[in-house]
Amino acid sequence: xxxxxxxxxxxxxxxxxxxxxxxxxxxxxxxxxxxxxxxxxxxxxxxxxxxxxxxxxxxxxxxxxxxxxxxxxxxxxxxxxxxxxxxxxxxxxxxxxxxxxxxxxxxxxxxxxxxxxxxxxxxxxxxxxxxxxxxxxxxxxxxxxxxxxxxxxxxxxxxxx
Amino acid sequence: xxxxxxxxxxxxxxxxxxxxxxxxxxxxxxxxxxxxxxxxxxxxxxxxxxxxxxxxxxxxxxxxxxxxxxxxxxxxxxxxxxxxxxxxxxxxxxxxxxxxxxxxxxxxxxxxxx
Numbered sequence: 305x306x307x308x309x310x311x312x313x314x315x316x317x318x319x320x321x322x323x324x325x326x327x328x329x330x331x332x333x334x335x336x337x338x339x340x341x342x343x344x345x346x347x348x349x350x351x352x353x354x355x356x357x358x359x360x361x362x363x364x365x366x367x368x369x370x371x372x373x374x375x376x377x378x379x380x381x382x383x384x385x386x387x388x389x390x391x392x393x394x395x396x397x398x399x400x401x402x403x404x405x406x407x408x409x410x411x412x413x414x415x416x417x418x419x420x421x422x423x424x425x426x427x428x429x430x431x432x433x434x435x436x437x438x439x440x441x442x443x444x445x446x447x448x449x450x451x452x453x454x455x456x457x458x459x460x461x462x463x464x465x
Numbered sequence: 466x467x468x469x470x471x472x473x474x475x476x477x478x479x480x481x482x483x484x485x486x487x488x489x490x491x492x493x494x495x496x497x498x499x500x501x502x503x504x505x506x507x508x509x510x511x512x513x514x515x516x517x518x519x520x521x522x523x524x525x526x527x528x529x530x531x532x533x534x535x536x537x538x539x540x541x542x543x544x545x546x547x548x549x550x551x552x553x554x555x556x557x558x559x560x561x562x563x564x565x566x567x568x569x570x571x572x573x574x575x576x577x578x579x
Binding site: 319320322323326344345347348351352355358359404405407408409410411412413414416417419420423424 | 488490491492521523524525527528529531532534535536552555556559560561562565
């Protein structure tokens with residue numbers, strides 16, 4: 305198992321910063337030597353989670369001090385993303401999986417993000433702390449057959465998520 | 466980050482070609498939504514969306530196509546997706562949309578789909 309690579313980003317509650325989050329995912333997956341085959345899907349899952357915070361926890365409100373903390377960590381065996389906000393409590397794990405056929409038939413464009421996150425990640429958990437922090441944790445394990453056998457170079461270690 | 470842009474071209478047989486470039490996410494999807502709504506307001510429901518230069522799409526972007534599909538079908542039209550990249554197709558696959566949309570590789574095939 306290689307040393308984990310960790311990145312922590314704090315972004316304002318503005319969709320223009322989604323690109324920076326996606327770049328952070330690309331960086332930890334690549335440097336942490338998590339199988340690159342999963343890169344696009346992991347990028348998508350984290351993007352969807354952060355977008356949900358903007359939409360539900362902060363409701364796209366740009367007023368006040370609203371920020372989102374994204375902590376990303378990967379090594380060759382697992383990728384973990386923790387998304388923290390201090391807005392309205394919203395537990396995406398409690399949302400029922402949408403019926404996609406019905407969604408499409410009705411031309412509805414919302415609610416697909418949670419479906420994608422569940423499709424992509426192995427574990428999705430949510431907790432709300434007494435201090436008013438909402439934390440969503442996403443975990444993906446590398447398949448043994450896809451692991452990089454060359455071994456990883458640790459760029460920057462850190463506390464495990 | 467590549468700039469997001471949308472251009473429009475009218476083809477024979479009342480077909481509209483909409484070319485999209487850049488990342489189609491929660492930051493940019495409204496621009497595409499507005500462009501398609503403008504076509505609908507002009508009674509244009511035969512639409513090809515060229516996705517050759519879209520490297521990334523999230524559910525916000527995919528949602529625009531779901532809404533547009535519903536709108537075009539109600540009016541007897543169609544929306545055809547031209548040459549999506551693998552990354553975009555993967556997302557459509559995850560959402561089960563590849564069976565619902567008409568997805569083609571080249572422009573000739575796209576025009577013939579109507």
